[in-house]
Amino acid sequence: MTIAKIWVVAEVVDGSPTTASLELVSHARTLAGAVEAVVWGEGASTAGILGEYGATTVHDVGDLGGGLPGAPVAASIAAAVAAGTGPDAVLLPATYDGRDVAGRLSVKLDRPVLTNVVGLAEADGGLASQHAIFGGAEILTTRFTSEGPGIFVVRAKSFPAEASGGAPAAVVAAPAPDTGASNAARIVARHVEERTGPKLDEAEVVVSGGRGLGEKENYVLIEQLAGLLHGAAGASRAIVDAGWVPYSHQVGQTGKTVKPTVYMACGISGATQHMVGMKNSKNIVAINKDQDAPIFQVADLGIVGDVHKIIPKLIEAIQARN
Amino acid sequence: MNVVVCVKQIPDPAAPPALDPGTKNLVRDGKLILDDSDAYGVEMALQLVDAAGEGEVTLVSMAPNGEVSGLRTALAMGAAKAILVSDPALAGTDALGTAKVLAAAIKRAEPDLILAATESSDGYTGTTPVQIAELLGLPSVTFAKKVEVTGSSVKVERQTEAGYDEVECPLPAIVTVTAGVVEPRYPSFKGIMAAKSKPVENLTVADLGIDVGQVGFAGARQEITNVAPADARAAGEIVVDEGEGHLRVIEFLEQLKVL
Numbered sequence: 282m283t284i285a286k287i288w289v290v291a292e293v294v295d296g297s298p299t300t301a302s303l304e305l306v307s308h309a310r311t312l313a314g315a316v317e318a319v320v321w322g323e324g325a326s327t328a329g330i331l332g333e334y335g336a337t338t339v340h341d342v343g344d345l346g347g348g349l350p351g352a353p354v355a356a357s358i359a360a361a362v363a364a365g366t367g368p369d370a371v372l373l374p375a376t377y378d379g380r381d382v383a384g385r386l387s388v389k390l391d392r393p394v395l396t397n398v399v400g401l402a403e404a405d406g407g408l409a410s411q412h413a414i415f416g417g418a419e420i421l422t423t424r425f426t427s428e429g430p431g432i433f434v435v436r437a438k439s440f441p442a443e444a445s446g447g448a449p450a451a452v453v454a455a456p457a458p459d460t461g462a463s464n465a466a467r468i469v470a471r472h473v474e475e476r477t478g479p480k481l482d483e484a485e486v487v488v489s490g491g492r493g494l495g496e497k498e499n500y501v502l503i504e505q506l507a508g509l510l511h512g513a514a515g516a517s518r519a520i521v522d523a524g525w526v527p528y529s530h531q532v533g534q535t536g537k538t539v540k541p542t543v544y545m546a547c548g549i550s551g552a553t554q555h556m557v558g559m560k561n562s563k564n565i566v567a568i569n570k571d572q573d574a575p576i577f578q579v580a581d582l583g584i585v586g587d588v589h590k591i592i593p594k595l596i597e598a599i600q601a602r603n
Numbered sequence: 604m605n606v607v608v609c610v611k612q613i614p615d616p617a618a619p620p621a622l623d624p625g626t627k628n629l630v631r632d633g634k635l636i637l638d639d640s641d642a643y644g645v646e647m648a649l650q651l652v653d654a655a656g657e658g659e660v661t662l663v664s665m666a667p668n669g670e671v672s673g674l675r676t677a678l679a680m681g682a683a684k685a686i687l688v689s690d691p692a693l694a695g696t697d698a699l700g701t702a703k704v705l706a707a708a709i710k711r712a713e714p715d716l717i718l719a720a721t722e723s724s725d726g727y728t729g730t731t732p733v734q735i736a737e738l739l740g741l742p743s744v745t746f747a748k749k750v751e752v753t754g755s756s757v758k759v760e761r762q763t764e765a766g767y768d769e770v771e772c773p774l775p776a777i778v779t780v781t782a783g784v785v786e787p788r789y790p791s792f793k794g795i796m797a798a799k800s801k802p803v804e805n806l807t808v809a810d811l812g813i814d815v816g817q818v819g820f821a822g823a824r825q826e827i828t829n830v831a832p833a834d835a836r837a838a839g840e841i842v843v844d845e846g847e848g849h850l851r852v853i854e855f856l857e858q859l860k861v862l
Binding site: 294381396415417419464470471522529565572 | 731833836837
């Protein structure tokens with residue numbers, strides 16, 4: 282399997298391709314001569330930026346009419362593969378919709394899918410993917426043994442997003458063939474949670490809270506400290522599952538991957554689930570009363586102590602400076 | 604209403620995980636327990652059947668070694684019966700092979716609704732439920748934080764990056780549920796006793812009419828070529844707080860020019 286052409290499934294939010302999608306387009310350039318993108322309904326408005334990052338063609342599945350992307354986007358790609366115009370590999374961001382498209386595409390092509398990819402390189406004429414396991418403690422390298430196309434679901438921030446100064450991509454209509462009952466779900470309303478300050482996965486500083494905060498009401502300390510540091514407030518899965526904070530704050534395997542300049546873990550023990558989402562932060566500060574908590578193994582600065590005492594003092598000290 | 608819940612029995616997450624030195628697959632031959640993330644689907648299914656006033660909950664699972672202890676936990680919560688596909692040929696099966704096996708088993712139960720977790724806690728591939736949906740030609744709604752069935756459709760609050768979407772979908776359908784969807788019950792003593800005599804149908808890959816080449820290591824069509832430790836972070840500085848710990852944090856943030 283030689284890799285001549287890679288397609289990147291690019292998600293578009295508020296009219297722009299997501300950073301995770303641009304990371305994949307950027308990295309695909311280093312692996313294949315031809316890089317093309319697949320979008321649904323935003324082809325004309327995204328051709329410029331996708332071209333700038335290296336895509337030469339944008340395949341636009343078209344407006345989904347309130348449907349979910351999984352079935353139609355997979356069907357569109359599978360139709361191209363069947364027609365002999367498809368790619369040698371498909372890269373998708375590890376998001377809700379990205380995983381849906383990947384799963385359905387895998388069945389349509391009867392090809393395996395590799396998920397949780399954190400690295401991707403050429404090997405023996407094909408692609409070898411890297412996967413972080415055991416909370417990022419070990420890296421597996423995997424390759425497909427079957428004919429392509431290979432399907433890879435890649436975690437955010439695995440590669441840098443770097444523009445190549447390319448010309449706007451050509452837009453090609455790629456409507457899905459009839460998907461029948463598999464495309465029957467419809468979005469009837471969208472709800473956007475209000476957010477102040479930077480986005481969790483783009484912030485330079487992330488302050489996260491976990492079970493060690495003791496109760497829901499104490500999360501306000503995390504928000505206050507994050508606000509003072511012009512950062513974003515994150516959370517462990519434990520307190521999201523407990524209903525203390527919305528899911529959009531979750532850092533970890535099933536939440537956001539973050540790589541800020543400073544990550545502060547407050548009252549977070551460091552379950553593998555959490556570590557996988559923050560372990561590559563440039564600097565990690567951990568505050569936890571249990572000195573054996575696994576989070577201290579990845580911390581550049583670990584404070585063994587009570588978050589209920591330390592965070593209010595931190596807030597007060599920072600306020601005094603301003 | 605009949606609901607199938609896909610459940611997985613996994614190695615105890617409290618025990619340190621290990622890879623088989625030959626196949627480099629996760630070692631799964633010890634005692635297996637019900638994946639915690641599946642308890643939410645089981646609970647959700649029990650509540651939906653209760654609300655409908657009729658029907659039952661059937662568990663569908665796959666294991667290479669005939670293990671049932673995790674299934675008994677879910678039966679003790681209130682599921683009526685289980686279908687377990689167990690076959691030595693299944694060792695090394697990947698997500699797509701798993702989906703083929705589970706889809707064939709689910710078909711036999713003819714459910715109105717299929718529930719699964721968003722991903723397992725041991726392999727966390729997270730694609731199997733959607734693969735099952737595609738194999739069965741069914742719609743799917745993933746990452747549900749709320750599920751309601753009215754008549755012949757299901758209404759789901761689906762998590763998104765920015766918040767959530769309300770999604771409506773005709774039945775039959777597959778819905779994957781997050782850990783926030785319901786609070787799973789603990790099995791009662793009566794439930795645990797009753798679970799011992801609930802039916803568990805054991806099937807092989809051949810019973811389902813699936814070619815063994817579609818499953819196991821051969822069906823996976825992928826191989827792990829290397830396992831290496833990740834770059835370890837250099838050991839950090841540990842300070843025991845005796846009232847001044849916050850000052851060291853401030854100093855650290857100053858060095859990084861965050862303050």
